[in-house]
Amino acid sequence: MPTSQYASSFGRLQAISLNLLSKEQMQNLMKAKDETEMIKTLGSTWYQPEIEKAASLFKESELLEVALNRHLVYINKIALEATPFNGKSAVRAYLSKWDIYNIELILSAKSMGRPISETESFLVSSRNVPAGISAGNISHDEMKIILSQTGVDGVVNQLVKYNYGPILMQHLETYQKTGDLGPMMSALQTFYYHNLFESLKFFQGDEGLIRDYIRAEIDKKNVLSILKAKESNLDKDLVAKHIIEGGKMTKNELLDVYNAKDVPEIVGRIENRFMLVNALAQYKKSNSLIDFEVALDKFINSEYVKKLKNIALSIGTIFYFIINTEHERENIKRIAYGKRYNLSADYINSLLLIE
Template sequence: MTTSSYSSSFGRLQAISINFLSKEFIDSLVKAEDVGEVSRLLESTWYGPEIDRAAAMYSPPELLEVAINRHLVEVNKIALEATPFSGKQAIRAYFSKWDIHNIELILSSKVIGRTITETEPFLVSSRNFPAGITAGNIPHDEMKIILSQPTVEGVVNQLVKYKYGPILIQNLDTYQKTSDISPMMTELLSFYYTNLLESIKFFQGDEGIARDLFRTQIDKKNILTLLKGKDSKLERDLVKKHLIEEGKIPIEKLLEIFSANSVEDFVTRIEEFIKFGDLLDNYVKSQNLVDFEVAIDKYINRYYVKKLKNIALSIGPIFYFIITAEFEWDNIKRIAYGKRYNLTPERISSMLVLE
């Protein structure tokens, strides 16, 4: 009987998964007095080494941001190393999301005039590894050179040597006329998801859940775009330019939903495609986009991520490990956000995505 090339990666990642923070420990972070105490509590976990290293240059809250970003890169490196050759292209395609995250952060910083020191702590990268982890993506030192460019045009020109540059250049004229970088980012995200979905087409016939997960992530981005557009009273044709193809909900259906007259009507129409149940209760009360984003994350976790864990000896558990690490990263960021803005523990807990 032959052994799957995924058996060793499954075992290795299962062993490392014991380091994920327990719900009880997350609760202790929620109850912490401030961001400084959150950082101190995390020193006893697998975040400890990065917190110690970051402490030489940063103080809370930047210390926590730097540490968890670098830790995520390290975890991604472990996941990629554990992935058999047949799955590396798909994992690398997924990890390129962090290049796009960093590019958006850098471009935004140029538009609003933030300094390098104000922006660098928020980059998801490490001195040891690029965000995309040797995936032909952008190393940390190169990110710093890109960040040092004084203008959006300078950043775009610096990115020409990478696959992202030509995409950005196509929309540079639009930015120069409008000072809006969102068309650039829409094109980058469209490129990212097209490449990602193509990379997981042919495995063992068990990639369907992963593809549905990523297509639902596209829906998440599109739905949030619609809500922002509705809130800002933008025209339909303008909003349409910022939607990404290949989600589970067709673009034309999304634009029909955009015509909703109220939040309640919007939610009713969305539930034709995504059965949220009670996940949207907080959003209906608050009309805060954070609550809608959390609701979609919880939906994705419930209906897709957990199922990936059970597709043993395939690429599924690798994606499960990676996305679970991202949810943990996001939970810590949301807790830190809550502490900085004096939110109650109950409010912070409502924003977390837990098993």
């Protein structure tokens, strides 16, 4: 068992983790009056280099988004470099989520007819660093070529040279007939999770918790999908096409839950799994599904992510570091969202994932 290699990774990432925002720094962001002030506050943290690089090209919310995305790419590059050889395939597979994120963003933009200028700044990429981070599958410049294609068809054809293209091609005709990107998005997610599970086969024997974490993430996506579908009163057959398999809840279980008459009844049917009763009370006030997303995130963090740091001399070290940096990014984005829409400080605070 190559514990010495993971000991080195643990030491390196522990040192870097000292740069994560403290509770005090996060509270300072909460006290900022707007996103401009938030950016100034972040200018004295480890986000400073990316904020300074982006400041000449972007303003306010776009500047914050670009800086957060490029910082994430930089940090994940460090995490991948720190990973011993026998764990790199699993980390690369996990980080390919950002390839998927970028492709989904581009497809959505093309479907709605939005131009490059309104899309490029939100890609999780940085010049000279792979957009999806995973083995350099899709570079920043290649992403710009993909962005320049005309319509969804052009994007799919451009992606044929990558593993994602053939998967999307299978659903292109359906999109052309219906205008629904759902089957494409679901196929991408299914492909992503299948590859991730394959990469986490038990080469060292301590990947079980990570696999459970991933299954819980799939459940989260599926639960949010059926809640959103119920709000929109979508047909059950259409919902079935959007469900991702591989979670702890089977497709049949989820579709049975979807037979509930409304959102509160769905929550009641899955309460024994996810404890969403408090989120339901908040949802009745806000009428926003973000309350359920936050509750699910907190449940997963408590049940799975926190436990990863207890298996320090393993690949759990790497995943714990990566997931924590993702949580910090999400916290900053949620604070910015709250400032943008004048939400109360108490409500913004309730959205944050802070241990």
